[in-house]
Amino acid sequence: MGSPCGRTHSFSDLALSDNLLNNLFNSKSYSQFTIFYIPELSIFIKKKDLEFSLDTPSIFWNCYLKLNNLLNNLLNIKLFLGEIDMIGAQTLVKMLEKYHVEYIFGVPGDTSIKFYEALYDNQSGIRHVMARDERSASFMADAYARLSHKPGVCECPSGAGSLYTVPGIAEANASSIPVIVITSDIPLSGEGKQTITELDTQKLYESITKWATVVKSVNKIPEVIRRAFRIATTGRPGAVHLSLPKEALCDEFSNSAKDLYADENCCTYPAFRTRGARTDLEALVDHMAGAKRLVIIVGGGANHSQAGTSIQSMAEWMAAPVVSTISGQGIMPDDHPMALGVIGDNGFHPHAHRAVEEADVLLYVGCKMGSVSTINWSMPSEKPGRKILQIDLNPEMLGNNFQNTWSVAGDARLVAEDLVTLLKGKTAHRQASDWVNSLNQQRLDFWKQAQQAFQADTTPLKPQRIIAELNRHLDETTIVISDAGTPTPYITRFLKLAAKNSRFIIPRAYGGLGYAIPAVVGAHFARPDARLVGLFGDGSLGMSAGELETISRLNIPVVLIHFNNSSFGWIKALQKLHCNKKYFSVDFNANNPARVAEGFGLKALSIETPEQLVQGLDMAFNARGPVFLDVKSEPELEDIPPVYSWMTCQAKHDKA
Structure with missing residues (x-):
């Protein structure tokens, strides 16, 4: 009026x-x-x-x-x-909203309808992203968290729904990714009565999360949500599981509205970053300053901490080569003169290995020193006088696998920042030594030798050729997400992340298949401005093909590249090397994945020749929607992938 x-x-x-x-x-x-x-x-x-x-x-x-x-x-x-007046489901939504949760990934079930109704009624902006499989929903939440630096949230119904999330939640937790999984559960009154979908979810999740609990009272929801976000984002980040029985979702919330608040510090991660002790940092600087051949090794923890800028400053000041584990890849642009490449068993660079073995001081940053990055703890080899220094957020990791000369507990980014300040105050700016120059020359020689495979016109296509053509399209907006299967050693060795803000994501804790396709969905909501690329093999496609419909439904602009060699290629290569070519249960029938992708609504191409590959990638990167490229690729039997232990084994066979 x-x-x-x-x-x-x-x-x-x-x-x-x-x-x-x-x-x-x-x-x-x-x-x-x-x-x-x-x-x-x-x-x-x-x-x-x-x-x-x-x-x-x-x-x-x-x-x-x-x-x-x-x-x-x-x-x-x-x-x-x-x-x-609110019921528990509304209280849950309200608390998630307080923590600035924008997306929840999940699959509906009988026990989740009140939660869904509360999400429907709530119009504050929380969007539910429906997956086709609970495992996929957990992978979506994982990728979302990695790229947004906010906790990922997924939900599932009781029983089988909870069981299906286990691979994704275990991967997130072991990779230090904060994911909160919410299970809507059967009534407490039905426990022990053979109620359909009854499962002790607390015991199920206890071994694969930082914390798992059952919320038995609606009035405990605000308190439990605050604790969940605090545990997920602080210390070593990780996964948390919350089970909400029917009573917790449907009973009336009777506490004061004043209890509906969040701890803003825990809306992102890492929360409550910790600096290293001053005396520890000064001792570390003394060891670094005395080095003649200092090498910095970065792991996934450095990436999670966003320590790249400080690591690069430290490397430039000390003229120290930087090598990475697979999870640490991308911490610095690959074309930087101090960024030498990847170490370890899978997709290694020989010049990076040489740097580690010839160093007199090794500084590990956010690196667990696990079996892959150390080739089953054989690298670095024992060398008189060599010093091993380690920085890690988790004190339990310090000196866990090697005898350290000195260790510092603290957040990788904050510790690196403090080290740069102390080093500049105590040491002179160093120029690249003859040793560093020789390492870079070896790097140049490596890439020259790789050109033959990059330009190979053979069919089926070599994985090296596929990745070389992909490299032409990578820029600062590109995020590459890979499965942990067959393509991995080629991708980690030959992918060039030269742009400062480009990212490479791969599940390395357990190496489960079926990650890349659903992870693309989570990545899209974390970085809607990014150009996404998903890389996977036959085994992974079989485990996650249903999410092609999700990608089509959401019209996510992604380039999906399927390395099609019609087999479980990784296992088949092992059977060749270690079982005298006794190939057993590893081959698939000939099929047409492009037709499958088309059936789900994606634009799809079958690619068999180099010319088709070039044209297909050009089309895919210019498309506004999702594109699926089924690329017939060379089996591992033709050319052993760049896996150090495999190449060593093959060399022994060749000599015999």
Whole structure:
């Protein structure tokens, strides 16, 4: 309605002082009202519904009455001076909203309908992303967390739904990725009575999460959510599981609305970063300053901590080569003169291995020194006088696999920042030594030798040729997501992440298949501006093909590249090397994955020649929607992949 002077105002036009609000709402402050959204109630209000006149003092009371009536009509809830009626499912949604959760990945089930209803009624912006499989939902949450630096949230129903999430939750936890998985569960009253889908989820998840619990009371939901986010994001980040029985989701929340708050520190990760002790840092600097051949080895922890800028500054100041594990790849642009490449068993660079073996001081940053990066703890080999230094957020990892000369517990980025400051105050800027120059010359020679495979016109296509053509399209907007199967050694060895902000994501904790296709979905919501690339083999496609429909439904602009060699190629290569070519249960029938992708609604091409590969990639990177490229690739039997232990074994066979 209009005022005598013809002015019409929305509720937001008022200067809502604390005094005015206290008078208006009987000493209950509502200072968080906004134009369209009332945080205390998780409701969006249309601006046109809140128009009123400013012509009389009674407008404030009239406005309150109109607002109250509107809320009652919209949601059939009562507003009693700041206290609202909510069931547990609504309380859960409200708390997730308080932690700025924007996306929840999941699959519906019988036990989850009240949670879904609460998400439907809540219009504050939490979007549910439906997956085709609970395992995929957990992989989506994992990738989302890796790229957004916010905890990923996934949900599943009881019973089999919980079981299906295990691979993804285990991977996230072991990779130090904060993922919160919410299970809607059977009623507490049905426990022990053979209720369908009954499962002890707490025991199921205890061994693969930092914390697993059952929320038995609706009034505990706010407290448990706060603890879940705190545990997931602090210390060594990891996964958390929450089981909410029917009572917790459906009973009425009777605590004060004041309990619905979040700890803003735990909305992102790492939360509460810790610096290294000053005395420890100074001792570390002394060891580094005395090095003649210092090499920095970075792992996944350095990437999670976003330590790249400081690592690069340290490398440039000390003229120290930087090598990475697979999870640490991309910490520095690959074309940087101090970035020598990948070490370990899988997809290694020989010049990176040489740097490690010839170094007199090795500084490990955010690296577990596990079996792959150390080739079953054979690298670095024993060398008189060599010093091993280690920085890790988790004190339990310090000196766990090698005898350290010195260790520092702390966040990789903060420790690296402090080291740069201390080094610049204590040491002179170093120039690249003859040794570093010789390593770079070996790197140049390596890439020259690789050109033959990059330009090979043979069919089926060599994996090296596929990746070389892919490299032409990579820029700062590109995020490459790979499965842990057959393509991995070629990707880690030949993929060039030269752009500063490009990223490479791969599940390395357990190496489970079926990651890349669903992970693309989570990556899209974390980085909607990015150009996504998914790489996978036959085994992975078979485990996650259903998510092609999800990608099509969401119209995610992704280039999916299938390395098709019609086998479980990794296992077949092992059978060649170690079982005298006794190939058993590793081959597939000939098939047409491109037709499958088309059936799900993607644009798809079958690629067999170099010319088709070039044209297909050009088309895919110019497309606005998802494109599936089924590339017939050379089996591992033709050319042993760049896996150090395999190449060593093959060399022994050749000599015999």
